[in-house]
Amino acid sequence: MTKQDSLFSYETDTGRNGFSLSVRLGRIKLDNPVIACSGTFAYGLEYSQFYNTAILGAVTTKSYSLKPIEGNPPPRICETASGMLNSIGLQNDGIDIFIKKYLHEAEKLGIKIILSIFGQDPEEFRKVASRAADIKERIIAVELNLSCPNVKKGGMAFSAMPDEVEKIVSSTVSILNIPVIAKLSPNHQNLVEAAMAAKKGGAEALSVINTVVGMAVDIETFRPRLGNVLGGLSGPAVKPIALAKVYSLTREKILPVIGMGGIFSWQDALEFLVAGASAVGIGTANFIQYDVGKKIIEGLGNYLKEKKIYDINDVIGRLRA
Amino acid sequence: MKLLNGEILSNEKYSDNLYKMEIFSPYICKDAQAGQFINVKCSPEGVLDPLLRRPFSIFDIEKKFNVFSILYWVKGKGTKFMSGLEKGDMLDFAGPMGNGIDLNGDENNILLVGGGIGIAPLYLIAKLAGGMKKNVFFAAGFKDNSYLRWEKDLIELKINYAVLTEDGSWGEKGLVSDYIWNNIKSFKNYDIYCCGPRDMLKTLQNIYKDKNNKVTALLEEKMACGIGVCAGCVVKLKKGKKGFSYKKVCKDGPAFNLEEVIFD
Numbered sequence: 001m002t003k004q005d006s007l008f009s010y011e012t013d014t015g016r017n018g019f020s021l022s023v024r025l026g027r028i029k030l031d032n033p034v035i036a037c038s039g040t041f042a043y044g045l046e047y048s049q050f051y052n053t054a055i056l057g058a059v060t061t062k063s064y065s066l067k068p069i070e071g072n073p074p075p076r077i078c079e080t081a082s083g084m085l086n087s088i089g090l091q092n093d094g095i096d097i098f099i100k101k102y103l104h105e106a107e108k109l110g111i112k113i114i115l116s117i118f119g120q121d122p123e124e125f126r127k128v129a130s131r132a133a134d135i136k137e138r139i140i141a142v143e144l145n146l147s148c149p150n151v152k153k154g155g156m157a158f159s160a161m162p163d164e165v166e167k168i169v170s171s172t173v174s175i176l177n178i179p180v181i182a183k184l185s186p187n188h189q190n191l192v193e194a195a196m197a198a199k200k201g202g203a204e205a206l207s208v209i210n211t212v213v214g215m216a217v218d219i220e221t222f223r224p225r226l227g228n229v230l231g232g233l234s235g236p237a238v239k240p241i242a243l244a245k246v247y248s249l250t251r252e253k254i255l256p257v258i259g260m261g262g263i264f265s266w267q268d269a270l271e272f273l274v275a276g277a278s279a280v281g282i283g284t285a286n287f288i289q290y291d292v293g294k295k296i297i298e299g300l301g302n303y304l305k306e307k308k309i310y311d312i313n314d315v316i317g318r319l320r321a
Numbered sequence: 322m323k324l325l326n327g328e329i330l331s332n333e334k335y336s337d338n339l340y341k342m343e344i345f346s347p348y349i350c351k352d353a354q355a356g357q358f359i360n361v362k363c364s365p366e367g368v369l370d371p372l373l374r375r376p377f378s379i380f381d382i383e384k385k386f387n388v389f390s391i392l393y394w395v396k397g398k399g400t401k402f403m404s405g406l407e408k409g410d411m412l413d414f415a416g417p418m419g420n421g422i423d424l425n426g427d428e429n430n431i432l433l434v435g436g437g438i439g440i441a442p443l444y445l446i447a448k449l450a451g452g453m454k455k456n457v458f459f460a461a462g463f464k465d466n467s468y469l470r471w472e473k474d475l476i477e478l479k480i481n482y483a484v485l486t487e488d489g490s491w492g493e494k495g496l497v498s499d500y501i502w503n504n505i506k507s508f509k510n511y512d513i514y515c516c517g518p519r520d521m522l523k524t525l526q527n528i529y530k531d532k533n534n535k536v537t538a539l540l541e542e543k544m545a546c547g548i549g550v551c552a553g554c555v556v557k558l559k560k561g562k563k564g565f566s567y568k569k570v571c572k573d574g575p576a577f578n579l580e581e582v583i584f585d
Contacts, residue, residue, distance in 0.1 A: 040546075046549055047550075049323075050324060070567055074542060076554075077545050079543075082372055088551065235369070236370075284545075287546040290548070
């Protein structure tokens with residue numbers, strides 16, 4: 001760690017200094033509640049040019065499937081008011097390349113890794129999970145990206161179908177024997193049901209929310225602005241939606257929640273914690289402010305000191321509603 | 322690559338929509354190469370609309386004075402914001418990004434083909450190639466004479482050039498790709514760098530399909546991160562005989578072998 005980064009080690013050391021940012025989500029213990037979201041951080045290497053990414057509570061990797069996926073045709077990005085649409089299409093090199101090539105590099109950086117995986121059907125989820133089981137000592141959890149389309153069920157997202165959620169979670173939990181996080185989509189009415197299904201399946205925590213379905217049209221050409229027509233909206237534009245979902249889920253006390261959606265500052269992060277999230281995910285903000293993770297950890301630490309709150313857990317879920 | 326704040330030394334209006342901004346940055350001037358770009362935050366501090374940074378090619382570097390410049394066309398909210406910045410303001414940017422261009426292995430003759438704002442990354446290539454005593458020719462095409470003021474920069478390079486405009490208001494009337502086609506024999510032993518609209522690049526790809534010239538295209542795409550993480554700025558490149566793969570403009574490019582680019 002650099003000298004600057006070591007300033008924050010006190011936050012994990014409650015015994016000596018009194019201020020603690022560490023949080024727990026089931027068996028997942030984090031030094032601080034700040035996690036880099038899947039798909040916005042690769043596995044940390046690029047951002048290590050800007051700060052020591054090992055200070056993050058954890059980094060959730062890009063989502064990996066069994067075989068490499070080329071992704072959607074461009075254009076894949078379109079900016080909207082205070083937000084962005086993307087239709088990357090889960091482009092990735094496949095789980096085997098991650099294990100062979102990238103995992104070691106992430107470990108060298110000292111990153112605590114949450115491996116994100118997905119499949120086009122429950123069978124693929126199981127196969128990727130068995131690969132992940134081979135490296136389970138080297139990662140702290142596996143996140144299931146349940147917002148991807150289920151090819152066997154007409155392309156409907158897994159998280160729209162609570163039965164499928166339970167099946168996939170329980171099968172991966174039994175293969176993995178390490179904490180499993182279910183990442184849920186905000187695009188369906190049955191978020192609470194999906195969350196309960198994830199709990200029944202044995203999930204340790206929930207990641208909420210994935211991107212909100214959206215689109216944009218070029219009025220010169222009458223063509224959609226994304227090659228895939230529809231995309232996922234992220235950024236500050238979705239923050240109120242994300243907060244509401246996190247609030248409504250955590251009120252039900254189903255599972256601990258990693259709240260994410262449009263967090264750009266420590267103040268945003270604090271809103272999610274107060275609304276009930278046990279940890280926060282930083283996504284799109286990484287694209288703009290490359291060292292935002294560090295800034296948010298610093299900001300939360302300073303907030304605790306200023307307010308003389310000794311434990312971040314004392315703000316979690318303390319919404320006066 | 323670093324996140325930087327650089328003082329703006331000038332933000333000169335070249336025409337209604339064309340601006341040249343000079344920024345003080347010893348870091349960029351020391352490390353950056355032709356073909357690389359910077360990623361600019363186009364909103365005031367703490368404001369998140371427009372949200373994403375915008376990539377701009379490095380137009381020129383004056384190492385001696387630690388000053389580099391970008392040439393930009395005001396098109397949307399982001400560039401509109403930039404056009405309002407003044408001397409003394411700070412520019413929030415990151416860079417240098419993308420791969421630089423190495424002219425060392427190139428032919429002694431270099432042809433630059435630029436269309437519209439595509440001239441921006443080519444200018445520095447022309448300058449460096451000129452400095453290496455290569456024979457440099459710059460062919461530039463525009464819709465009209467809104468880039469006229471740029472000719473003054475070009476004259477400073479003391480290289481040969483041709484300007485074409487679609488309306489004939491400046492230079493020869495016509496398309497730059499037609500100009501290349503008509504003069505193909507005079508550019509026989511040239512290595513070529515091109516940047517501009519898709520149609521121009523497509524035509525150049527056809528022109529050079531069965532020629533032996535090394536043709537490098539500098540491509541642009543909408544970017545989110547600019548550092549190779551999001552896979553948002555991909556272009557389709559040939560892979561094997563019939564296949565293709567997506568490459569990131571920001572990290573794998575922005576320069577690609579034109580022959581390999583697939584324009585759908």
